[in-house]
Amino acid sequence: MKGMIKLQQAFLVFIVCCGAAFAQGNSKFRVVLDPGHGAKDYGAVYHGFVEKNIALNVALKVGKLLEKQGVQVVYTRKTDVFIELDERCNIANKANANVFVSIHCNGEAKKQAYGTETFVMGPTKNASHLEVAKRENSVINLESDKQKYQGFDPNKPETLIGLTLQHEEGLNQSIDLASRVEERFTDDLKRKKRGVKQAPFWVLHRTAMPSILIELGFLSYKPEGEYLNSDDGQDELAESIAKAIVAYKKEYFIPGNVDHAEPKEEPKIIAQADKPEKKIEKAPEKKPVATDAAPSSKGESFRIQIAASGKDLDLVPANFNGLSNITKEKGGTIIKYFYGEAPDREKAKTLLAEAKAKGYTSAFIATFRDGKRVN
Numbered sequence: 490m491k492g493m494i495k496l497q498q499a500f501l502v503f504i505v506c507c508g509a510a511f512a513q514g515n516s517k518f519r520v521v522l523d524p525g526h527g528a529k530d531y532g533a534v535y536h537g538f539v540e541k542n543i544a545l546n547v548a549l550k551v552g553k554l555l556e557k558q559g560v561q562v563v564y565t566r567k568t569d570v571f572i573e574l575d576e577r578c579n580i581a582n583k584a585n586a587n588v589f590v591s592i593h594c595n596g597e598a599k600k601q602a603y604g605t606e607t608f609v610m611g612p613t614k615n616a617s618h619l620e621v622a623k624r625e626n627s628v629i630n631l632e633s634d635k636q637k638y639q640g641f642d643p644n645k646p647e648t649l650i651g652l653t654l655q656h657e658e659g660l661n662q663s664i665d666l667a668s669r670v671e672e673r674f675t676d677d678l679k680r681k682k683r684g685v686k687q688a689p690f691w692v693l694h695r696t697a698m699p700s701i702l703i704e705l706g707f708l709s710y711k712p713e714g715e716y717l718n719s720d721d722g723q724d725e726l727a728e729s730i731a732k733a734i735v736a737y738k739k740e741y742f743i744p745g746n747v748d749h750a751e752p753k754e755e756p757k758i759i760a761q762a763d764k765p766e767k768k769i770e771k772a773p774e775k776k777p778v779a780t781d782a783a784p785s786s787k788g789e790s791f792r793i794q795i796a797a798s799g800k801d802l803d804l805v806p807a808n809f810n811g812l813s814n815i816t817k818e819k820g821g822t823i824i825k826y827f828y829g830e831a832p833d834r835e836k837a838k839t840l841l842a843e844a845k846a847k848g849y850t851s852a853f854i855a856t857f858r859d860g861k862r863v864n
Contacts, residue, residue: 611687
């Protein structure tokens with residue numbers, strides 16, 4: 490317990506320091522690419538396919554594509570070297586990055602699973618998600634100085650879950666970037682999409698910007714391992730990841746403002762999700778009660794994304810600080826919640842102001858076409 494308290498206190502100091510540094514802003518969109526593992530840390534190894542090599546190759550290819558688009562790229566490693574888990578986070582935070590993208594390959598004992606999945610920071614009770622997090626966190630065991638991870642044990646799920654309570658900033662933006670990556674894998678490459686998921690990764694926990702961890706596929710499934718290990722496969726994967734990052738940049742990045750389009754404070758809905766459910770009284774008749782059905786507007790429209798969570802909440806005003814006209818969109822294990830709908834951006838800005846006034850300070854405008862979300 491004392492170790493956990495020390496860890497939490499250190500992290501709070503870290504957040505304050507990072508906030509001061511981030512206030513300076515960036516003139517160029519800056520991406521930190523983190524090829525997982527390296528040197529003595531091989532990562533997943535199946536059928537002669539080695540995770541550390543594939544992750545590095547793909548990251549370098551992504552970087553070259555992004556640089557051609559005017560994106561500034563920082564790598565946690567560019568060669569086969571061992572970088573401590575904590576240092577990867579330090580590199581991202583010192584770089585004052587806009588986003589952090591960690592690249593990995595998956596593996597499992599039965600050698601039957603295949604497909605892509607992209608993770609964001611968050612708690613999970615799903616055993617398979619915890620196993621992925623434990624495996625990627627286990628690099629700590631290879632490090633000489635384990636004091637900085639005091640109170641953190643990658644083999645104890647309760648420890649992992651506890652750490653997630655400290656850092657969930659930028660969850661909306663992280664989920665959006667992760668969703669774009671998964672969509673590109675599916676739409677461009679016809680890969681099996683396992684979806685966007687939450688899990689407690691140390692490397693995502695310690696980064697102070699929207700962060701994702703990509704599992705390119707399963708090396709344990711030989712046909713997929715062969716694809717991941719091939720030059721053509723790595724070129725295709727890199728192109729899809731780069732496209733997703735550039736699309737994210739166009740929507741969120743304002744030069745000179747590292748905080749992107751909106752502040753990164755966590756929506757209150759995430760904290761509320763962990764509280765015991767209360768009996769909801771019937772809303773007054775004059776105030777419409779939200780329903781699961783999305784608005785049926787034709788053409789382009791705009792809604793306000795107020796939160797994203799693994800909790801499936803009833804769409805009633807009492808669950809959303811009094812806001813009605815709430816809709817939700819389910820995608821994998823993540824549910825996005827939206828407030829209102831407007832036919833143009835000017836009216837959407839009014840809805841955005843209303844949402845922020847209710848405490849959803851990281852809310853932002855999302856574009857829909859014929860009832861479907863578009864980038």
